[in-house]
Amino acid sequence: xxxxxxxxxxxxxxxxxxxxxxxxxxxxxxxxxxxxxxxxxxxxxxxxxxxxxxxxxxxxxxxxxxxxxxxxxxxxxxxxxxxxxxxxxxxxxxxxxxxxxxxxxxxxxxxxxxxxxxxxxxxxxxxxxxxxxxxxxxxxxxxxxxxxxxxxxxxxxxx
Numbered sequence: 001x002x003x004x005x006x007x008x009x010x011x012x013x014x015x016x017x018x019x020x021x022x023x024x025x026x027x028x029x030x031x032x033x034x035x036x037x038x039x040x041x042x043x044x045x046x047x048x049x050x051x052x053x054x055x056x057x058x059x060x061x062x063x064x065x066x067x068x069x070x071x072x073x074x075x076x077x078x079x080x081x082x083x084x085x086x087x088x089x090x091x092x093x094x095x096x097x098x099x100x101x102x103x104x105x106x107x108x109x110x111x112x113x114x115x116x117x118x119x120x121x122x123x124x125x126x127x128x129x130x131x132x133x134x135x136x137x138x139x140x141x142x143x144x145x146x147x148x149x150x151x152x153x154x155x156x157x158x159x
Contacts, residue, residue: 003059005070006052009124010112015143020048024076026083034147036092042083042104046076053082054110056103056129063115067108067129081105087133095146098138103129109137 011019025031026042037043045054052071055078059068072078086093087100101110108129113136115126130137 003057003068003070005055005068005072006050007117007121008054008069008071008127009117009121010127011124018049020144021045021054022048022076027080037086038092039086039088039090039099041086041093043086044076044078044082045084045101047071051075053078054084054101055079055082056106056108056110057081058106061126061128063117063126064113064128066111067106067131069110069127069129084110095141098140100133100137101139107131109133110139111137 013019022045023031023037024044024046026044031037031043046052047054050071051074053073053076054069055072056067056069060066061068073082081103083104084101085104087102088094088097090097093099102108103110106129108131110127111130111134112125112127116122117124117126
């Protein structure tokens with residue numbers, strides 16, 4: 001059922017090598033490496049191993065009947081249904097913050113609840129979109145490469 005696109009699932013282990021996503025700017029926007037991500041900024045999340053973008057559309061998810069979330073596109077190039085808004089409490093998405101991702105095209109929140117798949121991806125949880133903000137749609141970066149912004153050479157006072 002659903003769109004037939006690649007499933008996006010969640011696992012308990014925070015160090016699962018298949019759980020890494022790269023943050024990118026929206027299709028017509030730039031996102032310089034090392035530049036802080038602003039709260040309210042539009043981003044794309046690209047799966048490191050497959051090069052597909054986190055995507056959603058108006059298909060029901062197979063387990064919870066919420067909105068299906070899939071991986072779509074090739075080499076980080078997909079369409080306008082790959083764009084999410086970072087919702088956080090400050091000016092920037094800080095490393096320790098729990099954030100929400102709201103889909104631009106369908107206005108659902110990226111969520112995970114307790115529904116688990118059976119064969120062939122036993123134990124993996126369904127990632128889906130929910131229409132309301134709640135405790136199921138907070139996400140936190142558990143590990144990764146965090147690049148500090150470079151020091152502005154004009155403001156550097158060392159010799």
